[in-house]
Amino acid sequence: MGCASDPWHYFNNKTEDGGSFMGNVKRVYVEKKPEYAVQAKDLYHEISGYLGIRSLENVRVLIRYDVENMTDETFEKACSGIFSEPPVDTLYREEFPVKEGSRVFSVEFLPGQFDQRADSAVQCVQFIKEDEQPVIHTATTYVVEGAVSDEEFEAIKKHCINPVDSRETGMEKPETLVTQFEEPEDVIIFEGFKDMEEEPLKELYDSLGLAMTFKDFLHIQNYFRGEEKRDPSMTEIRMLDTYWSDHCRHTTFSTELTDVTFGEGDYKAPIEETYRQYLADHSEIFKGREDKFVCLMDLALMAMRKLKKEGKLEDQEESEEINACSIVVPVTVDGVEEEWLVNFKNETHNHPTEIEPFGGAATCLGGAIRDPLSGRTYVYQAMRVTGAADPTVSVKDTLKGKLPQKKLVREAAHGYSSYGNQIGLATGAVKEIYHPNYVAKRMEIGAVLGAAPRRAVIRETSDPGDIIILLGGRTGRDGCGGATGSSKVHTEESTTTCGAEVQKGNPPTERKIQRLFRREEVSKLIKKCNDFGAGGVSVAIGELADGLQVDLDKVPKKYAGLDGTEIAISESQERMAVVVDPKDVDEFMGYAAEENLEATKVAVVTEEPRLVLSWRGKKIVDLSRAFLDTNGAHQETKVAVDIPSRKDSILVREEVTDVKEKWMETLKDLNVCSQKGLVEMFDGSIGASSVFMPHGGQYQMTETQAMVAKLPVLTGDCDTVTMMSFGFDPYLSTWSPYHGAIYAVTESVAKIVAAGGDYSKIRFTFQEYFRRMTEDPHRWSQPFAALLGAYSAQLGFGLPSIGGKDSMSGTFEHIDVPPTLVSFAVDVATEKDIITPELKKAGDKLVWLQIPTDEYDVPVYEKVMDQYGKFTADIHDGKIVAAYALDRHGIVPAVSKMAFGNRMGVTLDASVEAKDLFAPAFGDLIAEVPADKLDGLTIDYTVIGEVTEEQNFEYKDTKIALADAQKAWESTLESVFATNSKAEGQDEKIDTGLFDTKEVHICEHKIAQPTVFIPVFPGTNCEYDSKRAFERAGAKTIVKVFRNMSASDIVDSVDVFEKAIAQSQMIMFPGGFSAGDEPDGSAKFFATAFQNAKLKEAVEKLLHERDGLALGICNGFQALIKLGLVPYGTICGQTENSPTLTYNTIGRHISKMVYTKVVTNKSPWLQQAELGGVYTNPASHGEGRFVASEEVLKQLFANGQVATQYCDLDGTVTMDEEWNPNGSYCAIEGITSPDGRVLGKMAHSERRGKSVAVNIYGEQDLKIFESGVAYFK
Secondary structure: OOOOOOOEEEEOOEOOOOOEOOOOOEEEEEEEOHHHOHHHHHHHHHHHHHOOOOOEEEEEEEEEEEEEOOOHHHHHHHHHHOOOOOOOEEEEEOOEEEEOOOEEEEEEEOOOOOOHHHHHHHHHHHHHOOOOOOEEEEEEEEEEEEOOOHHHHHHHHHHHOOOOOEEEEOOOOOOOOOOOOOOOOOOOEOOOHHHOOHHHHHHHHHHHOOOOOHHHHHHHHHHHHHHHOOOOEHHHHHHHHHHOOHHHHOOOOOOEEEEEEEOOOOOHHHHHHHHHHHHHHHHHHOOOOOOOOOOHHHHHHHHHHHHHHOOOOOOEOOOOOOOOEEEEEEEEEOOEEEEEEEEEEEEEOHHHHHHOHHHHHHHHHHHHHHHHHHOOOEEEEEEEEEEEOOOOOOHHHOOOOOOOHHHHHHHHHHHHHHHHHHHOOEEEEEEEEEOHHHHOOOEEEEEEEEEEEHHHOOOOOOOOOOEEEEEEOOEOOOOEOHHHHOOOOOOOOHHHHOHHHOOOOOHHHHHHHHHHHHOHHHHOOOOEEEEOOOOHHHHHHHOOOOOEEEEHHHOOEOOOOOOHHHHHHEOOOOEEEEEEOHHHHHHHHHHHHHOOOOEEEEEEEOOOOEEEEEEOOEEEEEEEHHHHOOOOOOOEEEEEEOOOOHHHOOOOOOOOOOHHHHHHHHHHOOOOOOOHHHHOOOOOOOOOOEOOOOEEOOOOOEEOOOEEEEOOOOOOOEOEEEEEEEEOOHHHHHHOHHHHHHHHHHHHHHHHHHOOOOHHHOEEEEEEEOOOOOOOHHHHHHHHHHHHHHHHHHHHHOOOEEEEEEEOOOEEOOEEOOOEEEEEEEEEEEHHHOOOOOOOOOOOEEEEEOOOEOOOOOEOHHHHHHHHHHHHHHHHOOOOOEEEEOOOOOHHHHHHHHHHOOOOEEEEOOOOOHHHHOOOOOOOEEEEEOHHHHHHOOOOOEEEEEEEOOOEEEEOOEEEEHHHHHHHHHHOOOOOOOOOOOOOOOOOEOOOOOEOOOOOOOOOOOOOOOEEEEEEOOOEOOHHHHHHHHHHOOOEEEEEEOOOOOHHHHHHHHHHHHHHHHOOOEEEEOOEOHHHHOOOOOOHHHHHHHOOHHHHHHHHHHHHOOOOEEEEEOHHHHHHHHHOHHHHOOOOOOOOOOOEEEOOOOOOOEEEEEEEEEOEOOOHHHOOOOOOOEEEEEEEEOOOEEEOOHHHHHHHHHOOOEEEEEEOOOOOEEOOOOOOOOOOHHHEEEEEOOOOOEEEEOOOOOOOOOOOOOOOOOOOOOOHHHHHHHHOO
16 A cells, blocks of 8 residues: 555545455446546536635546446456446546545435436446346545645535435445335325314324315315215325326416406506406306306416417317327428328426426426327427526525525536437527526426327227326336425425435436337327326326226336335336227337337226226225316415506616627626527437527527427428427516516517518417415416416417416525516428528628507507518518517627627618617517618618628727627626637647548449448437438438347347348448446447447458448447447457547537538548538537547558548638537547448538528538448449
């Protein structure tokens, strides 16, 4: 160990008496080598900068693996390929060296939380030897160096440990990792419940911590006394609490509003008038129905009912199943007309994200996807809209009992993006809205679009005898009480007791369900389906039929020891309940097995309308459907509507003294400034159907305002696109919830119109998020006024909201969230209708369309519709080439953002008043019009300026350099969402030249139509795009899923893969996140599989005996490099000196278009690309940084093995992170094997197509796939 003065000592695992024990548990620590320790570096900056602990000298981060039940031979293999990667990691066995005086602590997940790292490690190990059943536990160990005080050390721990899902763990090594679960007790029966007096009943109620009211509790007592004549079980009470929670049953929204009064004020007239209109519509629609009372839910749905009655909702899909908003859309695929269903849905996860940002936000998206997915549509695009307080403030400003805003916003973004990026969902728009009152509780919304051919979706009723199959993930303790948790009152204490309510997402599993349901032969067997959202088995299965018998013993569990109640209400993610006719069960189970999904028969539909759950042979729930459907006791309240006053209005034009100062200040505003560092965390290009990238123009600096995607047609060509936008401003809503909602709707429409959509086909879905309601009638004013505003706008535009989600718990102690009604607008259009917002050409004019409003600041809808209709016609006639919808900040930020993308200048007309440049202009539009088309415009407009070549903004005598404006715009959030890692050497010039050769490998085994094999592993998500790219180039494809549910599955899959490779001439490793890119490192799962002796031999034969080709993109490139196929051309694994791909220097996922230069023509894959040519392709990865030793780099260039390098628009190869986003050595993007037949590259050349990424400039087609096919001809 060295002598006493040695500054290093070893950190080891000793027993109390100092003797070492080995036991069966082996322990290893893995640490990134200093030059790759991105996470440790980031953490050091966070602690020394953000937490202000200046005495800190260094931080180290090690991953700890404890392993049991593994043979020594397997363990040795795992050490060098699974737990660590020799080129970038150092692996220590049992103990590791620490500097004298350092402090060390370790953190692990709470028991019952899903640990993706440990789970993936087990799956990888089972590849090495399929019959081993290893147990692996992981932890993260932190080493803090420097003279840090006790108090500071505690602050560091607090920063690193979120008590909701993690805890500190000791350093002693356990004797065993095998958990002995106690056999759970029988479910409690509440003896004497039905006859209890009110006082003891109230005591029992108080002791249970329920979300329901005491009135509901009495309602249950009456039922058991009067109808069941017995006492209830604990499961029945907990299940009813879940079933009737606000989350599942919208209790607040269904409370009867018995008396509505309006205060006095400037805007009383229009608000009261809207209410009268609603009452008239209510009594007309529900003529003679006494049971239909006034409530928020009725007000939210009434416009849809009325417009439907007027025949304005012909396209809505009618069905008993309510999975998501669903419309029927006629489309043309390869010239043949067919009907498609388009689904859309918004979901919030405000409460879970507030307490555990990563898991909460991840499952927000998971939950949003599950709804349309349960409706059997394929989810292909997502939008994320969030609300937070200022994240740039000091950590010292954090409220007691809360996480710091900066940590919240970053972790939540990381969680949501991690889920979407893994499942393979393009996130088309990301926007965080800042308002000080979101400190009460953050807002986390995910909105998604799904689609499927209508013929593939069967909607039938559940008949007695039908079987209910549970599909997907297993049930665990995570997510017990999530539905009720989000409905409870929150205080500072609650943040420590809510842990089990938060779930961890498992995106690879949900991806498997997506693949399964996308197969038409499968979805045609599904009569009905429900996702396991809030409330678990009891609600998910309970909603599928009136009468059900559920056997809880059959429900697959993550671990033993769960009691009947936990199994009944756990909301673990990624599970579906599917109703299937008994004759189709075996066929359905077979398909599930093909997709590597666990499927279990758990329930049967019964004649009698009762929900019966049995556990260990006893009935623990036995309730009548009629009672369940009462949704608890009837609640009533009064509403007193507060009227906003004109003197507080934000809809005003303020005097501007210094235009330049105001311009720069506006661009720096939290709600105007660039969020590019946030947006780039989300994959925006997967699926090869994103018509817009989130930022466009040559410099990718013009932010788009709507997301547009092609319909996800599996084969064939279709020109239909869907559009989605959102509208909402918390400052406007805080002043007047009524106006806030009206302009939320109007703004969402304006953004669709600005992108070329037709306003008259729009459908809405709303997100309501308000403070907690109490008995006080004034508390109800905000949601009531907001829904009245939304009502006014829906009827005004004649466009309905056909869905929505309410979250009514936005209160923390005495702080309330701003009254929030977000309008999501969805439209269907064709590719040719769409325009992009970046300025196109110098000399074009800028015009301003102002929407007319009345004396109460409400839009004059008729006139607005007339103008929007004309605006769309002008776009389609080519008179408008770019457009932007305005908001609270007016003309200046819109014009600036339009200018940044292509670095065009703008001169604003002196005739425009300075105060108009910055005044709120909700619903207004700015358009770029070619000068010769100005006279032909049909809209009413004012010319406000023109586009210029000079990169300046000019107005009267004010002149601002575009570069200065852009810098101001980018500066505000750089400390929160960085766009540059500030790594050194970014100005280094790279001049490695071009490799030009005539010696290209010629194929000896010619074939007219080659076949390519595309393997799919858990976590693969680019197989559809890759298959399409190869088929378009003329190849045949074989796509096979690797199954690993059991040892025999693994053996079978190896055989299937071996045969497929033998039939193929090419193998393509597609992108994705193999097993979530865990354990800590990309594509380990992939690489471990192909180290298998049989598969290794099959690949070697394809390459060396049959002259075949291999291609790997992104995760596929990571697999190739870990196998050694690049740069060595053979499967030899990695040593310490091998090149590899590691974490991006910026330390996060990066998604943007990159420009790459082709620098060799040696490879068959590059024969149709131009040597020295510059191509633009989407990059989307977290570990794309190519690193190698000086010596290896020299060899690669000398041998012509460097295929492509990152460069700028002019083809200059560069280390600048603007162009080389991951900090790759020598800016290398792709490399080949020595003879060029194996190519690995990071950027997704397969993600292209007609009308894809239309706001990006440059050639997108490298013709890799065509070159690969041509090689065999």
